[in-house]
C-alpha cells in the first residue's frame with residue numbers, strides 16, 4: 022500500500038493534514054500540485070476535481086482517492 026498527499030502550501034486544510042503527518046505510522050509522499058502541474062493533472066484526470074487536500078491510496082495498481090482533511094487525518098491515524 023502506498024500513500025500520496027496532493028496539496029499546496031497556502032491551503033489551510035492541507036496544512037491541517039501536513040501537521041498530522043509526523044504522528045502517523047505510514048510514509049506519505051507529498052505531491053505539491055502548484056509546484057508540479059503533472060500532479061494536478063493526475064488528480065483531475067482520475068477524480069475530475071482540483072480540490073486539495075486529496076489522498077491517493079494505491080494497492081496493487083488499484084487507486085482510491087480521498088477528499089476532506091478530516092477524513093484524511095482520521096484515516097491515516099487509524100493505520
Ligand SMILES: N[C@@H](CCC(=O)N[C@@H](CS)C(=O)NCC(=O)O)C(=O)O
Pocket residue numbers: 031032033034035070071072073074088089090091
Ligand atoms: N472541506 C474541505 C475543504 C478543502 C478546500 O476548500 N480546499 C480548497 C483549497 S484551501 C480547494 O482545493 N479549492 C479549490 C477547489 O475546490 O477546486 C477539507 O476540509 O478538505
